[in-house]
Amino acid sequence: MSSEKNRVIIIGSGPAALTAAIYTSRANLDVLCIAGYASGGQLMLTSEVENFPGFPEGIMGPELMGNMRAQAERFGTRFIEADASKVDFSGTVHRVWIEDEVYEAEAVIVATGASAKWLGLESEQRLVGRGVSSCATCDGFFFRNKEIAVIGGGDTALEEALFLTKFASKVSLIHRRDKFRASKIMQERASSHPKINIIYDTAIEEVLGETNVTGVKLRNLKTDEVTELPLSGVFVAIGHQPNTSIFNGALKMNESGYIEAVGGETLTSETGVFVAGDVFDFRYRQAITAAGSGCKAALEAEKYLEGLHSESEEALTAAN
Missing domain, CATH: 3.50.50.60 (FAD/NAD(P)-binding domain)
Structure with missing residues (x-):
């Protein structure tokens, strides 16, 4: 050899x-x-x-x-x-x-x-760099005065959501479970922030949009109800x-x-x-x-x- x-x-x-x-x-x-x-x-x-x-x-x-x-x-x-x-x-x-x-x-x-760990959706991968991101500090600036979502329930997800409030008009924080894994102080900061909307017990089924993100399709894991949420960006923060x-x-x-x-x-x-x-x-x-x-x-x-x-x-x- x-x-x-x-x-x-x-x-x-x-x-x-x-x-x-x-x-x-x-x-x-x-x-x-x-x-x-x-x-x-x-x-x-x-x-x-x-x-x-x-x-x-x-x-x-x-x-x-x-x-x-x-x-x-x-x-x-x-x-x-x-x-x-x-x-x-x-x-x-x-x-x-x-x-x-x-x-x-x-x-x-x-x-x-x-x-970055991803959700595993075809639509997610197709729109990476076109509204889907895994780095708030890298890409938050591009979403000034726009509505966006952060996916995750740990400290990183809540930190990114709080950071993104500097730019976005509204941040929907979406988590699969009925409570966060994040530290109590981070939970308090996120829940009390006027720009953050917390959505529990919910999974993303699809990222919507052809060339850019236009929204997400959500499924409530307890009721099985499917809804669509219009927004311009999705930040995946699951590690x-x-x-x-x-x-x-x-x-x-x-x-x-x-x-x-x-x-x-x-x-x-x-x-x-x-x-x-x-x-x-x-x-x-x-x-x-x-x-x-x-x-x-x-x-x-x-x-x-x-x-x-x-x-x-x-x-x-x-x-x-």
Whole structure:
């Protein structure tokens, strides 16, 4: 079984991964980015990004990711459009598999991100980026003076509903059960807010609209009554799932499956393996914070490799 040797392997292709690629490639390191089959991260599902610095008129999510990738390629990053299938970080040289092919590196940056949990409706997926969103702070601005809905019953759903009241004229908070799972203080804030309308015991059966969201079809789970609610946006807030399944047993994770960073920075439980982006940051989940952590991971990896090189030179000098 042959293997390809690199100095740095980056797993992922969102803002964190591509920023790490730009920095490590500019440092003249041999960089391979295993981008995955669905490359580009969650910004590939975002129609327009208005809060990434440097774009006063906004930029389409796929265009932003294309620009970042082109910049990484300009400095020499090589990309593979396939998913990593297995890893082994136990040795000094780290190994990553793509099916039967093995890729080795002295340093690895894990930036596989997290995926939003969806309702599983065809109409929902068809309208993602066209009124359906999983990020209030990313897309709330587009719904000024419009009626929208937030789906969920945990702290995140209530936080997003409260945040969206800054923009929307009305926020319908829709939950399948007869009470929220959120903390009491969040429940009190949501129930007392004049712009929030709470709908319990209700599930969304369909997101309405051809090219943009025009409403939702609701079913009351106790009475079985079906109604339609006209609105312009649907924010799904039922949680995120970190993309960490291939790292089970290889890296230390928290109870929710997010990779744990030593000291809150980018170091992981394994020497020479670094982490960046939403795969460990479950608090902010923004393109700019992911990019920032990608920069940190790259600088830490570069520093680590410099240390390895110095140790090798010292050992060689001592041997002679």
